[in-house]
Amino acid sequence: MTSQEINSYTGPLADLVQRLAETFIAENSSPPEWIVAAPGRVNLIGEHIDYNDGFVLPMAIERYIVIAAAKSDSDEAVVNLRSVNMDQVAQLDLTKVPEPSLPPKWHSYIEGVFAGFMKKIGADASSKLPAMNLLLESNVPLGGGLSSSAALEVATATLLEAVTGVAMGLDEKALLCQKAEHDFAGVPCGIMDQFSSVFGQENAFMLLDCRSQELKHVPFSSDNISVLITNTNVKHELSGGEYGQRRSQCDSALKKLGADSWRNVTMAQVEAAKDQLGDVEFRRARHVVTEIDRTWKAAKAIESGQWDELGEMMYASHASLKDDYEVSCEELDLLVELANSIGSQGGVYGSRMTGGGFGGCTVTLVESTKVAEVTAEMEKQYQEKTGIEPHSFASRPAIGAHRIK
Template identity: 60%
Template sequence: MPSEQPSVSNQHVDEQLLDRIQNAYVEKFGKAPTLLVAAPGRVNLIGEHIDYNDGFVMPMAIQRYVVIAAGLADDSSRDHGLVHSVELEETEQVSLVTSPQPKPGSWINYVAGVIAGFLESGVSIPAFDAVVDSNVPVGGGLSSSAALEVATATLVEAITGKSIGKAEKALICQQAEHKFAGVPCGIMDQFSSVFGKPNELMLLDCQSQQIEPVPFQTDEITVLITNSNVKHELTGGEYAERRSGCDSAKAKLGCDSWRDMTIEELESKKASLSESEYRLARHVVTEISRTTDAANAFANGDYDQVGQLMYASHDSLRDDFEVSCDELDILVEIARAIGNEGGVIGSRMTGGGFGGCTVTLVKTDHLQSVTSTIQSEYKSKTGIEAMAFATRPAMGAHVIATTP
């Protein structure tokens, strides 16, 4: 490496990932980067598909990151940024003069959407070169896209010297997802990546955007994320269909917010809804309640209660919201069969569904045996290798290193 390469020692991001991206930058642009930024993926312990329904969610940032190495372009008059993906071995241009336009199906949309948001707010961005790398699993429901958006926003702040508030940064990234990726997501993914803290979960009120910290200080419990390594190809509108169905049900029920609806009131008005709308509504109402209950139980150290709420959440996502799949159900049932005596506290699918990951709370002294059992039994039942990794709550988006 050239001598001007920043000396990087980071307690949050994997050193191999940092070495790899710096080498990739030198190979691509012929010089060392002057800036390294990172933003984490996230896992949601409970509160699924209610972030866009004014509910509560309880995510945490994970110890897997999107990292961007960058520097100002040699040609300062250039009207675009160059962004290279290590994983895809692709380089894309992003306009810095006029607002970028979405490129159908491309990963660069997550970057371009954030750039567009800053440009629209009046921030002038100098020409830059950047390399992107990541160890957040793609397509696993761990918000690799939000991590890329938030890393991009952190990069723009660093190279322009114009820091914006954390909430504003998260909302710019959410709008990038809406406008450039076409996904009408809630605020959970971007808020998790921006606001994450070590040893802390967050109870995020998706209506007020207020965060209540939920301490996760104990070393006796570990979060195990298991990737089913399947992502079922669907017709394309499942996420939007469920959001639309929730909105339709809320309108028929005559409530301004799902927070105002109790399960008793929902049951009394069931006849006004279609069967599909009723089941969507039942998931939303009960999941909001489960999430606040889980936050209280976690804060009080009642992990058995947390586990039961996680299982109930999965059952609701499977039966009422219908976003699970056979492989996710198998992973959860394996964990449930291991049980508390075997070291499993609770398990559920996490993310949008139809594949991706499960999240399991495991007693740390049983972590190795639980992981081995889940992987071996899943392979036996499906023929698929499941990737699993343990994590603690992680640091949110941050600048790792700069050089003059």
């Protein structure tokens, strides 16, 4: 990018785009031919039900992965990759479709997208994909449950569309990226993360039906409300395969209930089958059924501007994740308690853990004029009680993956 092009770009991405373009020029002695961006996401409500036919209510956040690229002068059909954040390099051979390798590496997500895209375009892959230099940088916090991996996958797919002129449908792109994470990172994720990064819109949440893959944008036009994301900066390493364990417990409970989908199960049925389910599966089932209901109602509350009602649902969601699904931790619980103690009189409507759990982030609904005050108070008390410095930022719903140059 020329200085004029860099300076003409405005918005939340401006600093990141300018810095990356300048770094690319410094390292390659020429400007990038393509620049693309894809956002991370935060889920307002609807946790651990994406793989249980539920609803989720995420938004793309104003934190992005940006990739700058240009054709290289190399005679070899290779893509040279460099991550600014990790200060690591890798190389991808374009003469063959990449294969998964274990353990996954930072560039495995990129390889997975290349593999899916090369299979899509078939025999023309080698002629349509030139030797390239790729440079990427991110301001999506890593390890905080804000889907930095999905952002990397979606940014890569968006770049490949730009380079080849082969456009994918939005659903198709999201599903290709999900498959990349399944096959190359070994993570059996649901569809929420990639769909959020692809379909994000400014000033709108996304109500995603994880059974039908139908997505509805829910307008969030009030400038008086902000979404505060606070990273505990902890991630507890667990040895029991808790994610897979929760999925199998839900599958077992659903089978005992004699239903083919959690969408067809009521709390009355769960209560009636309490003895048959046993304590653990009963609590897992109660979370799934109540969280599906909460998420649907939360979308309605946003549409009607019922922020107090939405906040109560967020607190109820956290309690369910803590007690029934058992995926929270002391640090997450502390942040939610701190938000609750500030309360509506201090500008806080509601708060809950977001993401897979056992660490990561909370999401808090705050009056926009009180964000700085609430952030300072929560961070101060959290650090005093844990000795850990948290990281917070407020975001509006942001635009999804797009080409910048």
